[in-house]
Amino acid sequence: MPAESTPDPLAHPDRQRAWLDVDLGALARNAAAVAARAGVPLLPMVKADGYGLGAPAVVRALEPLAPWGYGVASAAEAAALRAAGATRRVMVLTPVLPTELPRARAVSLTPALHRAGDGRAWAALGGGAWHLAIDTGMARAGARWDALDDALLSAVGAHPPEGAFTHFHSADTDDASRAEQEARFREAVSRLPARPPLLHAENSPGVERAGGASAWDLARPGVFLYGVSAGGVLGAEPVAHLRARVVDLRDLRDGETVSYGATWTARGARRIATVPAGYADGYRRALSGVGRALLHGRPVPVAGRVTMDMTMLDVTGVPCAVGDVATLLGRDGAAVLTAAEVAAAGGLSPYELLTGLRGRVPRLYDTA
CATH class of the missing domain: 2.40.37.10 (Lyase, Ornithine Decarboxylase; Chain A, domain 1)
Structure with missing residues (x-):
């Protein structure tokens, strides 16, 4: 019998003009490297359609690593993940408007909240778990670390969040801002009626450039998964x-x-x-x-x-x-x-x- 010919991968009909080859094996290896470095469960960021590479495919590639959940930027992104079959936690880290809370509840997402009224509204919907966003210097979203008012603390006490988090603004540099933000985060958490079970702060450069394993309960890798390194001890494979x-x-x-x-x-x-x-x-x-x-x-x-x-x-x-x-x-x-x-x-x-x-x-x- 004649030898069976090997199909030419470039003969694919979608490879006749311009295309994007996405190496999901490299993505999974990048995630595994972050997980090993951080030593805590991952909350991978798959927002913006998996950083442009296709969120459903990214989630399928990450599933064998058993992440805690997935991070997105909107209720619509969360709904799209659910429609694609995602069953793990889906957390929306961008503030959710009060008018979006019913939709958030309908697709079983975990919102990031920081206003007392939103926390009460979420509880009234029977919404379940939520995470408290704390601003430690990014000045983008969340309750200011040194201005947690009585109304918010009362809402937190009545409906305790599952987690609390902050976001580093300059984790890819060698300045002292990371230590300052972590100190502010700890200060804010100490003012809460009780420590939430899950605290998280580290993005991709936060994990890469940390001195060792994470000091927190979750790590939130993003761009490193997709092939971009911040110059720390890890090296991201191109994806x-x-x-x-x-x-x-x-x-x-x-x-x-x-x-x-x-x-x-x-x-x-x-x-x-x-x-x-x-x-x-x-x-x-x-x-x-x-x-x-x-x-x-x-x-x-x-x-x-x-x-x-x-x-x-x-x-x-x-x-x-x-x-x-x-x-x-x-x-x-x-x-x-x-x-x-x-x-x-x-x-x-x-x-x-x-x-x-x-x-x-x-x-x-x-x-x-």
Whole structure:
């Protein structure tokens, strides 16, 4: 019998234009590394559709690690997780409006509350567990650590929260703010009628850059899971790999220009490849003239402005044919363009880059 041929993974119908390869195996390994470092149960952040990579698939990949629950930013995100089959706790860490509490109850979520009236309203709905949000310096949401008023303390006493939490504003730096915020958090918790069973504070950089195991009861990893490290003792594996095929090639003469505004001029004879991915796919316009791609494992610069649907690459000196695959983010062989590196080139945050990847780009999942 003739040998059975191995299917070409690039022959997939969704790999004919631009696509996002999502390495769920790497995501799970990143989560396992955080869990081992923190030594406490995880509350992984899967908000913003799993940081742009697809929350249902992310949750399925994390389930074998038995996390305490999952973190989202809205009742709508929680409802979407429930519809996708998520059965663990789903916690909404953004403040929930009083008008949203019935929906929150309907999808069995755990809200973050910090106003006395909201706590009483949640209890009146029979809502169950909730967590008290305490602001220790982020000045974004939660009850101020040094201003827990009598009404709130009374509501906490009448309907005790399951947990209390705060959020570090600069855990990715070496300044003293983390210790200050932790001291403020402890001060606030000491004023509560009783210590809630679950206290949590650490985000991804908080775990990475901690001196050892967590001092709290839960850890809340976010961007590290998706391949972005804060430079601590752990190293995140790349998870997102944005790729696009070369759909056109042209040779330019010295002095000819590329793309809108003619901002890029050929210095000598150059070869330009066009790939069908642009800012409508999440490859940001800020990467115009400063971004790079990988072609056959070799870096090639972005030539001119990134357009809505296409990006041009200077492939001079690199073997290139129509149909070849360029990697705009992620790994190509031994070479890697990390989310942090690509974002920095465009003056962006890696959070912006990942959550900005658009739905037009199919997500293809690898679980190995």
